[in-house]
Amino acid sequence: xxxRTATRVVVALxxxxxxxxxxxxxxxxxxxxxxxxxxxxHQLSGRxxxxxxxxxxxxxxFVEIMEEYRSKKRDNQVMQTIAGKFSKDEVAALAAxxxxxxxxx
Ligand code: HEC
Numbered sequence: 001x002x003x004r005t006a007t008r009v010v011v012a013l014x015x016x017x018x019x020x021x022x023x024x025x026x027x028x029x030x031x032x033x034x035x036x037x038x039x040x041x042h043q044l045s046g047r048x049x050x051x052x053x054x055x056x057x058x059x060x061x062f063v064e065i066m067e068e069y070r071s072k073k074r075d076n077q078v079m080q081t082i083a084g085k086f087s088k089d090e091v092a093a094l095a096a097x098x099x100x101x102x103x104x105x
Pocket of ligand 1 (some may be wrong): 039
Protein backbone atom coordinates (compact mmCIF):
# COMPACT_ATOMS: atom_id res chain seq x y z
CA UNK A 1 0.00 0.00 0.00
CA UNK A 2 1.50 3.32 -1.07
CA UNK A 3 1.58 6.51 0.97
CA ARG A 4 -1.31 8.02 -0.95
CA THR A 5 -3.48 4.96 -0.53
CA ALA A 6 -2.79 4.85 3.18
CA THR A 7 -3.77 8.51 3.52
CA ARG A 8 -7.02 7.91 1.67
CA VAL A 9 -7.91 5.00 3.93
CA VAL A 10 -7.35 7.21 6.97
CA VAL A 11 -9.54 9.91 5.44
CA ALA A 12 -12.24 7.34 4.66
CA LEU A 13 -12.04 6.04 8.22
CA UNK A 14 -12.33 9.50 9.70
CA UNK A 15 -15.31 10.30 7.47
CA UNK A 16 -16.99 7.08 8.54
CA UNK A 17 -16.52 7.84 12.20
CA UNK A 18 -17.90 11.32 11.80
CA UNK A 19 -20.99 10.34 9.82
CA UNK A 20 -21.97 7.08 11.49
CA UNK A 21 -20.86 7.03 15.10
CA UNK A 22 -23.22 4.40 16.52
CA UNK A 23 -25.44 2.89 13.86
CA UNK A 24 -23.54 0.21 11.91
CA UNK A 25 -20.90 -2.26 13.00
CA UNK A 26 -19.13 -1.89 9.68
CA UNK A 27 -17.62 1.40 8.55
CA UNK A 28 -19.61 2.27 5.48
CA UNK A 29 -17.23 4.95 4.19
CA UNK A 30 -14.32 2.54 4.36
CA UNK A 31 -16.51 -0.03 2.61
CA UNK A 32 -17.27 2.38 -0.19
CA UNK A 33 -13.59 3.04 -0.60
CA UNK A 34 -12.73 -0.68 -0.67
CA UNK A 35 -15.63 -1.48 -3.00
CA UNK A 36 -13.76 -0.08 -6.00
CA UNK A 37 -12.08 -3.45 -6.13
CA UNK A 38 -15.40 -5.30 -6.36
CA UNK A 39 -17.45 -3.21 -8.74
CA UNK A 40 -15.27 -4.02 -11.73
CA UNK A 41 -17.04 -7.38 -11.62
CA HIS A 42 -20.14 -6.94 -9.44
CA GLN A 43 -22.69 -4.48 -10.80
CA LEU A 44 -23.60 -1.75 -8.32
CA SER A 45 -26.98 -1.56 -10.04
CA GLY A 46 -27.75 -5.02 -8.66
CA ARG A 47 -28.14 -6.40 -12.17
CA UNK A 48 -26.96 -9.90 -12.92
CA UNK A 49 -24.39 -9.88 -15.71
CA UNK A 50 -22.74 -13.26 -15.47
CA UNK A 51 -21.65 -12.34 -11.95
CA UNK A 52 -24.13 -12.34 -9.07
CA UNK A 53 -25.19 -8.99 -7.60
CA UNK A 54 -24.09 -8.32 -4.03
CA UNK A 55 -26.03 -5.18 -3.11
CA UNK A 56 -28.83 -4.82 -0.59
CA UNK A 57 -27.95 -7.90 1.44
CA UNK A 58 -28.26 -8.16 5.21
CA UNK A 59 -24.78 -7.43 6.58
CA UNK A 60 -24.63 -10.70 8.48
CA UNK A 61 -25.19 -12.84 5.36
CA PHE A 62 -22.61 -10.87 3.44
CA VAL A 63 -20.01 -11.39 6.16
CA GLU A 64 -20.81 -15.10 6.39
CA ILE A 65 -20.40 -15.64 2.65
CA MET A 66 -17.09 -13.78 2.56
CA GLU A 67 -15.97 -15.96 5.47
CA GLU A 68 -16.96 -19.09 3.51
CA TYR A 69 -14.83 -18.02 0.57
CA ARG A 70 -11.98 -17.18 2.87
CA SER A 71 -12.09 -20.57 4.59
CA LYS A 72 -12.55 -22.20 1.16
CA LYS A 73 -15.89 -23.72 2.13
CA ARG A 74 -17.25 -21.97 -0.94
CA ASP A 75 -15.53 -22.99 -4.09
CA ASN A 76 -14.53 -20.10 -6.30
CA GLN A 77 -10.90 -19.30 -6.68
CA VAL A 78 -11.31 -15.66 -7.62
CA MET A 79 -13.48 -14.93 -4.62
CA GLN A 80 -11.33 -17.05 -2.30
CA THR A 81 -8.33 -14.93 -3.21
CA ILE A 82 -10.26 -11.70 -2.85
CA ALA A 83 -11.90 -12.63 0.46
CA GLY A 84 -8.53 -13.68 1.84
CA LYS A 85 -7.11 -10.20 1.33
CA PHE A 86 -9.47 -8.39 3.68
CA SER A 87 -9.48 -8.19 7.46
CA LYS A 88 -12.62 -8.80 9.51
CA ASP A 89 -13.15 -5.06 9.90
CA GLU A 90 -12.77 -4.52 6.18
CA VAL A 91 -15.29 -7.25 5.36
CA ALA A 92 -17.70 -5.70 7.88
CA ALA A 93 -17.14 -2.34 6.17
CA LEU A 94 -17.85 -3.85 2.75
CA ALA A 95 -20.98 -5.50 4.16
CA ALA A 96 -22.19 -2.18 5.56
CA UNK A 97 -21.59 -0.38 2.30
CA UNK A 98 -23.01 -2.95 -0.14
CA UNK A 99 -25.90 -3.59 2.25
CA UNK A 100 -26.80 0.09 2.08
CA UNK A 101 -26.88 0.17 -1.74
CA UNK A 102 -30.37 -0.35 -3.14
CA UNK A 103 -30.69 -2.66 -6.15
CA UNK A 104 -32.11 -0.68 -9.07
CA UNK A 105 -34.07 -3.38 -10.87
C1 HEC B 1 -12.70 -10.71 -10.94
C2 HEC B 1 -14.12 -10.56 -10.70
C3 HEC B 1 -14.59 -10.38 -9.27
C4 HEC B 1 -14.19 -9.43 -8.37
C5 HEC B 1 -13.14 -8.34 -8.55
C6 HEC B 1 -14.98 -9.64 -7.17
N1 HEC B 1 -15.82 -10.70 -7.34
FE1 HEC B 1 -17.19 -11.41 -5.98
N2 HEC B 1 -17.71 -12.88 -7.26
C7 HEC B 1 -17.21 -13.06 -8.54
C8 HEC B 1 -17.81 -14.26 -9.11
C9 HEC B 1 -17.50 -14.82 -10.48
C10 HEC B 1 -18.70 -14.77 -8.14
C11 HEC B 1 -19.56 -16.04 -8.22
C12 HEC B 1 -18.71 -17.11 -7.61
C13 HEC B 1 -19.43 -18.37 -7.27
O1 HEC B 1 -20.10 -18.93 -8.14
O2 HEC B 1 -19.32 -18.82 -6.10
C14 HEC B 1 -18.63 -13.87 -7.00
C15 HEC B 1 -19.37 -14.03 -5.85
C16 HEC B 1 -19.40 -13.14 -4.79
C17 HEC B 1 -20.29 -13.21 -3.65
C18 HEC B 1 -21.38 -14.27 -3.45
C19 HEC B 1 -22.58 -13.92 -4.33
C20 HEC B 1 -23.69 -14.93 -4.26
O3 HEC B 1 -24.80 -14.59 -4.73
O4 HEC B 1 -23.49 -16.03 -3.77
C21 HEC B 1 -19.99 -12.17 -2.84
C22 HEC B 1 -20.65 -11.82 -1.52
C23 HEC B 1 -18.91 -11.44 -3.45
N3 HEC B 1 -18.58 -12.05 -4.64
C24 HEC B 1 -18.33 -10.32 -2.93
C25 HEC B 1 -17.28 -9.62 -3.52
C26 HEC B 1 -16.64 -8.50 -2.92
C27 HEC B 1 -17.01 -7.90 -1.58
C28 HEC B 1 -15.64 -8.10 -3.77
C29 HEC B 1 -14.64 -6.99 -3.58
C30 HEC B 1 -13.87 -7.01 -2.35
C31 HEC B 1 -15.70 -8.98 -4.93
N4 HEC B 1 -16.69 -9.90 -4.73
C32 HEC B 1 -14.88 -8.87 -6.03
C33 HEC B 1 -16.29 -12.25 -9.18
C34 HEC B 1 -15.62 -11.18 -8.59
